[in-house]
Amino acid sequence: MARELHRLSTVFVRQAPAGKYADGGGLWLHKRDGSAGQWVLRITVHGRMRYMGLGAIADVPLREARDEANKWRTVVRGGSDPIKERERQRREKERNLHLLADVAKDAFESRKAELRGDGKAGRWFSPLELHVLPKLGKVPVADINQIDIRDTLAPLWHEKAATAEKAIGRLGVVLKHAAALGLNVDLQAVDKARALLGRSRHKAENIPALSWPDVPAFYKSLSDGSVTHLALRLLILTGVRSRPLRFIHADQIDSDVWTIPAELMKGREGDTSEFRVPLSGEALAVIEEARRHARDGFLFPSMRKGVISDMTLSRYMERQKMEARPHGFRSSLRVWLAETTGAPHEIAETILGHVVGGKVERAYRRTDFLEQRRMLMERWADFVTGKSGKVVQLAEARG
Known part of the structure; x- marks a missing residue:
């Protein structure tokens, strides 16, 4: 069985002339000329023949192509369409690239020039780092709403009002930065969260001073x-x-x-x-x-x-x-x-x-x-x- 699946060799992939060559199990090498070529997986999904590109031979070596083919054959055996599944995973990956923590760091980098000492003291970022990102950092920024913000800052809102105010203000900047990046975010989430949080009961106390x-x-x-x-x-x-x-x-x-x-x-x-x-x-x-x-x-x-x-x-x-x-x-x-x-x-x-x-x-x-x-x-x-x-x-x- 291993021999039927692994018909090609690395040397053959490199030296083969233009043509189509089967590695077994539906994995094919399509050579356009002596150097360029592409891996294609031929599979049957719900009674219909599908062709799934697995990358160019310059980028995907033979062993990796076989591993990919085996992964997607497993998806077929599970009753799913591997092409649709790969697209779903791609969208999920792109979505996860825009987690709040990542966007917040990018926003901070963009603002450094406006901050004292390029923000090295950390005062701009610390309200986010200490009070927002531990709870919301791994949430896609597009999914963040006023409820998330309210629940995150509620413990601070009436006890440490100044800190909470800084945190929610910085979060507003991050959401605007996300919108500028083209992400679908709710720019009113911060204002709506303020409405949900209500007026802070905290009363600022002056630091005792000597007359x-x-x-x-x-x-x-x-x-x-x-x-x-x-x-x-x-x-x-x-x-x-x-x-x-x-x-x-x-x-x-x-x-x-x-x-x-x-x-x-x-x-x-x-x-x-x-x-x-x-x-x-x-x-x-x-x-x-x-x-x-x-x-x-x-x-x-x-x-x-x-x-x-x-x-x-x-x-x-x-x-x-x-x-x-x-x-x-x-x-x-x-x-x-x-x-x-x-x-x-x-x-x-x-x-x-x-x-x-x-x-x-x-x-x-x-x-x-x-x-x-x-x-x-x-x-x-x-x-x-x-x-x-x-x-x-x-x-x-x-x-």
């Missing part, structure tokens, strides 16, 4: 020269977030300006640029003292490896029986600016690293108010260190 008149006393208590004390001092003096503060590197400091890489910034949607922080004399003194702790250029290293964690600063304040947290010093600074300096809104917001105005407005403004901010941050340092409580009045900023 600005109380900041000097706390600053004065940070006097032992440790990494934790110095980090908190610089955090207060600059008004930056914890992440860029913890990852401050000696190479980021040039004279009295600290340039924070774009990937370390947060909350600057639409702005992928670096952020310059003017350093007061007091901030420079803190940095100089921190250099003796530096490891691999990082000014605030942890005890073992890497840099200090966000919890290091928070737990220090907890041990001091304080309700306020490190992030709250940004609020202390912002209120101080509003109540004692009369600083224009755009300058005060820029001090905190916030993006002010739309893309067009920023394109024409072309300034980060560095000199105005330098004056205000020097005055803040004087206030924090108890040197001066003088009120500063700035003129309205002009683009």
Whole structure:
């Protein structure tokens, strides 16, 4: 039987002249000339002769052609049409190529140029990766509806509203990306899911902050020269977030300006640029003292490896029986600016690293108010260190 099925040889397939040659069991070699040819499986389905192409001999070797022929003969014995079955499998395969996980990754790749640091920090993709893809990642994007989205995000909707909002927003972007790829998706699924989820019961709670008149006393208590004390001092003096503060590197400091890489910034949607922080004399003194702790250029290293964690600063304040947290010093600074300096809104917001105005407005403004901010941050340092409580009045900023 094996001999009847396997009449051809690899050498014959390669050297045979034009013609038709049977390998047995309905598998035929059709040679058009001395080099080109095709495999054809001749089968009878429901009493009707069918011819099924199995590929060119240049792409499909003899052994593979025999395996394919045997697979489809098995389908015939099962009472099915192998040609229709192959088409069904092809459609299923194409459908599976458009799983939500694959489309989401493609959407992320397409948006990288718009994100800070090409999205290396992962903030854009992480809401999808953590809260959507584990449940819906293997679902074809064309099959996703509002019920799927509601059921996926319902556990977050009332407990972690901000996270859920980011996740559903990113999912909307992915569905639009899928539509742009020509896939049949429901672009209204996200809006309909929002309607099903309803209004979130979650109430945002502000991070506890130290009242600005109380900041000097706390600053004065940070006097032992440790990494934790110095980090908190610089955090207060600059008004930056914890992440860029913890990852401050000696190479980021040039004279009295600290340039924070774009990937370390947060909350600057639409702005992928670096952020310059003017350093007061007091901030420079803190940095100089921190250099003796530096490891691999990082000014605030942890005890073992890497840099200090966000919890290091928070737990220090907890041990001091304080309700306020490190992030709250940004609020202390912002209120101080509003109540004692009369600083224009755009300058005060820029001090905190916030993006002010739309893309067009920023394109024409072309300034980060560095000199105005330098004056205000020097005055803040004087206030924090108890040197001066003088009120500063700035003129309205002009683009």
